[in-house]
Amino acid sequence: MKPSRRNLLALGGGAMAGVVFTPLPWKLLDDTAIWTQNWPWIPQPARGPVEVKAAACSLCPHGCGLQVRMAAGFPVGVSGAPAHPVSGGALCPLAFGAHQLNWHPRRLHEVRRRGRAASWDAASMALRAAAAEGPVAVIDGRPGRGASAILRDFAGKSGAYITAPGPEERSLAPYAAWSGVPASALGYDLESARTIISFGAPLLDGWGTPGRFTRLWSTHAAGLGDPELRLIQIEPGLSHTATLAWRWVPARPGSDAALAAGLARVLVEERLVPAKGPVPATSVADAAGAAGLPADAIVELARMIAQRAPALAISVDGEPAVAALNLLLGGGIVQRRETAAPQAAAIAPRAVVIDATVPWEYEPASGAEVFRFAAWDGGGSKADWLLPAPGFLEEITEHPSAPGSAVASYALSPALMDAPADVRGAAAFVGGTPADAVLARCQEIFRARNGGLYRRGAKDAVPLASLESAARLQDELLAGAVWVDDPAGSRKVRCELKEWPAAAAGTHRGGWADAWSAPVLPPLATKLYQESNLREVPARSRI
C-alpha cells in the first residue's frame, strides 16, 4: 500500500493522542521540575567544613551568648549558647537572623559627609578642627568596656563623656537620682521577687535580657492558677505581657503615677507594709478616677501585692511615683560591684562623636557637628558625618554587665570574619588602641579576683584565682567563657526620698527592637513582621 497524505496525518494525530496516555509528558514535566532546580541564578549554599564557634551578640547591650555555625569561613546559623550565665541559652527573635546583617543593602562601606563620599582623613581633620574650636562630647551606648575607657579619656580632655541609656536604665533613673549611684550600675533583683507589678514594662516581650525574666516566668508562673511568681501587668492595652500575666489591670494611659500613689496610700493606711518614707497626698478616689478603675479594685490590687512578698514594681518610663512605690514595697534594687560610668555635666559641645553602640534613633540635642559611627545606614540621619564601623562578628566586641542585671559580668566575642577594608570603630578613630583597652579591662578584673569564670557550656564557675594571668583570662573569654561576679558583691541600694515625687511624662514604651543599636532588622525578621500578625512593623529599615 502506498502511504498517502491522509495516512501520515492519521499517524501523526494518533501518535499525539496516544502520547498523552504514556508516561512521557509526565516524565518531561518531572524532568523540567528537576532541571529548573539548577538554574544558575538560584543561589546555592557554600560548601566547606562546618564548625561551631562561641560568640556573643553585639546588637544590643545584653550580650547574649551565641553558638555560631560557620561554613567556608562564613556564619551560616546562630543559636543560643546553652547554660550561658547571662542569657541561659535564650535569644530574642532578631538574633537568629543577625548573621545575615553584614550583607544588608544598607551596609555602610564608605565615609559619607552629608550624603556624599568622603575620606577618613577628612573626617579626622574635621574632628580635630572642631575640637580646637570647642568641647567635644562622646556618646557611648555601652559603658564599662575597655573601648569605653578610650572614649572617656578622649572626651575628658576637652568635653564630656555621655552614655545613652537603654530602656532598662531609663527605668532605673529615679533610683540613680535618689541614691547617687549611676543607673548604669543599678539592677533589678528579679530572682528574689515573688510578685512583680509592671507598669507597662514589656517584661515578656523583649524587656531586659531575653533569657532572664522569660525563664523565671516560664518556670514559676506560666499556666499556673496560683503561681509562685505573680506577674501583675498594668497597661491600657492587651500587650503580649498583659495577656500572659497573672492579672492584667487595664488602667488609662498616663495614669501610672496616680495609680502608684493610690496603691501606696492603701498599703500605708491598711498597714500592709512597714510605714517608711513619704506618703502620697493622692486619695484612692482620685487615683481611681485617673486610672479609670473602681476604688475597690485599687484596694484589692494593693492587698494582692502585699499578699506575696517580696514585691517589685517596675516602670517602663522611669516614672518616679512607681519607683517610690517600689521603695515602699522594699526595694529590690541592687548596685553591682563595678566601676560605674560617671555622669557628665551638661555642656554645649562643638562636636559630638556617637559610637556605633548607640541606637540609631538617638539624637543629641544640640546643634553640634555630629560624627556618627554605624555599620548600617538607617536613613533620615541628621549626622554630618557617617563613619562605617565593623558589623556583626567582624571585630572583637566587649560585653559588660547587661543593663538592669543584678550581678556584674564581662564577656568577649571574637571576630569570626573579616571586616570590609575601610571600616573602623570610634575608639580607634579617636586615637586609642582597642586591643590594649580590652587587655587592660581583663587586667582590672583579674587583679580584683572577684567572682568566677563560666567556661562554655559549664554550669559551675572556675575561681578566677585558678588562672595564672590576665592574658589567660582574655584567652578564656575569647573562647566563650564569661566572667561573673559573686552575687554577694552586689548590695541593696539605699535611696533618700524626702517627699512623694511628682509625676513625670514618660515616652518610652519599646520592646525588644528598642535597644538594638543597628538601624536595620535581619531580613528574616522583617519577613516575620510582614507575614504574621504577631506585631506591628517597627520603625526600622527593611529590605
Place this chain on the structure above:
Amino acid sequence: MKKRRYGMVIDLDRCTGCGACSVACAAENNVPPAAPRATERTGITPLRVQPVSNGASGPARREVFIPLMCMQCGEHTPCVSVCPQQAVEVDSATGIVTQMPQRCLGCRYCMTACPYHARYFNWWDPEWPAGMEKTLNPGVATRMRGVVEKCNLCHSRLHAAEDKAAAANQREVNPADYVPACVEACPTGAILFGDLADETSAVARAARAPQAFRLLEKLGTEPKVYYRSNRPWVRALAEPRTVPAKEVQRG
C-alpha cells in the same frame, strides 16, 4: 533500627509569641527574605505563630499564641493521597511527612488538601541581597519558584544526627543530636520534641497527659504535633464547635 515516630508537644501556656521559632526556622531552612509583594499566604512561613483570643472583652480578655506548622499527619495524610507526583510521603522509619521539591510539579493539590494550611508555594525565585547567600545553611538546598514546601522537622538535622550515629557505630540516633531549630530556639522551652513511639520519652508522656490535645483531631489524620494547656478555653479551641440549639431551630 527501630521505627520512630517523631513529634512534639507545644506548651501553649509557655509560649510568649516572640516569634524566635519562626525566624530560627526560616534561617535554618534557607527561606529567602519575603518578596515585596508577599502576603501571609504567598510568602513562605513553614512555622508561623497565630494569636487567638478567648473572645472576651475588658480585663477578662486573654490571648494564646499558637505556633502552627505541618502537623506531620500519620494516617490518611491528605497531602500524600492527592500528590500526583509522589513528591510527598510519610517516611515509615521516622513518621516524618517529607516533601521532595525535585518531584513537585507545583499543582498545589496538597495545599488545597491540607486542613492546617501548613504548605506554601514558591511564587518567586529565592533571592538574597548580594553576598548574603554566603550565610545559607549548607545542609539545606534552596527551593526554586514553582514548588511547594513545608516543615519537615529539620530533616537535615536528622541526617546529620544519623551520620553521627553511624560514624560512632551506633544503630540509634542520640536524642540530643536531633533537635529541630524551633525547639532549640524557644526561649521558654515551650516545645518538647522526641520519639512518640518511645513510651518512656518525655514527649510521649506529655502527649498522653490530659492537658494535651491536637488540632482538628476529628479528621482522623493522627497529627504528631500535640499542644497542651492548663486553660480549658485554650483546649476548647481544638474541639468541634457545637451549634446552639436555638441556631439549629432557626435553620
